[in-house]
Amino acid sequence: MPDRALRIVTYNVRYFGHALRGLASTIGPKRRIAAALLTLDPLPDIICMQEVDTISLRSRLAHRGGRDGETQLEAFMGRLEAAFDAAEVPFPYEAFYFRAHTYKLGSTPIYTTGLAALVNVRTLRINSHNVHSPEHITHHHLQRWKSRKQSRICAHLRLEDEKGRPLHVFNTHLSLPTPWSKTFWSQRDKMGFGENQVHEARRLVAFARAHAGAEPFVLCGDFNSPPASPVYRCLTEEAGLLGAQEHLGQIDARSPRSFATAGFMRLRMHLDHLFSGGRLNWLDLDGTARFGDPAGRFHGLSDHVPLVGRFSLA
Numbered sequence: 001m002p003d004r005a006l007r008i009v010t011y012n013v014r015y016f017g018h019a020l021r022g023l024a025s026t027i028g029p030k031r032r033i034a035a036a037l038l039t040l041d042p043l044p045d046i047i048c049m050q051e052v053d054t055i056s057l058r059s060r061l062a063h064r065g066g067r068d069g070e071t072q073l074e075a076f077m078g079r080l081e082a083a084f085d086a087a088e089v090p091f092p093y094e095a096f097y098f099r100a101h102t103y104k105l106g107s108t109p110i111y112t113t114g115l116a117a118l119v120n121v122r123t124l125r126i127n128s129h130n131v132h133s134p135e136h137i138t139h140h141h142l143q144r145w146k147s148r149k150q151s152r153i154c155a156h157l158r159l160e161d162e163k164g165r166p167l168h169v170f171n172t173h174l175s176l177p178t179p180w181s182k183t184f185w186s187q188r189d190k191m192g193f194g195e196n197q198v199h200e201a202r203r204l205v206a207f208a209r210a211h212a213g214a215e216p217f218v219l220c221g222d223f224n225s226p227p228a229s230p231v232y233r234c235l236t237e238e239a240g241l242l243g244a245q246e247h248l249g250q251i252d253a254r255s256p257r258s259f260a261t262a263g264f265m266r267l268r269m270h271l272d273h274l275f276s277g278g279r280l281n282w283l284d285l286d287g288t289a290r291f292g293d294p295a296g297r298f299h300g301l302s303d304h305v306p307l308v309g310r311f312s313l314a
Helices: 027-038 072-086 182-186 195-212 230-238
Strands: 006-012 046-050 093-105 108-120 125-129 153-160 166-173 217-222 262-264 267-269 272-277 280-284 307-313
Touching (some): 006 166, 006 272, 027 072, 046 166, 093 153, 108 153, 108 166, 272 280
Parallel strands (some): 006 046, 166 217
Antiparallel strands (some): 093 108, 153 166, 262 267, 280 307
16 A cells, blocks of 8 residues: 655744734634635645744734633634534544743733644654743844843654654744844845844754654744745755755745745745655645735735645655
């Protein structure tokens, strides 16, 4: 019997608040994102999300009807499960939340940041994870402002497929380039050129290599860095990781603006990536569409679009 291909999605969901420009989470985006995920055939085995709130004013201000103490991920999982029930499809996912940072006014959390991962437990077994201690990768250019800078983390899951073969999944969201570096003002391009971003990319690789060893892994997320940037080159040329879009010919890494995954007003950027290491074969990117493509099933649901990739384990 041929090996079953595995499908992964990486998606910056903008706190499920795109309808209000990210200022507050609403029910609508949760429902629409859940419905869009359900249309993927085959269903994803792994869904990695960035910009997921915990419980804060932002997550509850415009979201009515949520249970007391319900987190944003729990609210989304409720909408996702409802979508599966309505379609009479068995619900296969177990969710994990990785807390990154909390901004407070006194004791009240104004907003929080974090990552999430959903695993299809019908196709994968969860071996271990770092939910309780996600890896901190933030590079602090100014130590005296360390407590004010948004923390950046890397989530890690070790999974096993139906044949018992291991797969590591690393989910992350890199910092924006720091303006406190001289090189920030001396060059036109900013995203992916920050010294702090390169430091974080190297920490990511070191963390992934230390935990995956010789076992295959996927490193995905919002890297705030386009192809051809120092961060992208650090991960591919320096660290030897394989970029799925470049490998499958969806992009030319020398043309960083040819495939937008995010947008702000009229600005279009390629910030999201799927990388891999070890014996893992990328098969296709079916379901991936450019940001702004009205035919894309995730069009208008966030300021990013997801990358959807299929691969097999060697």
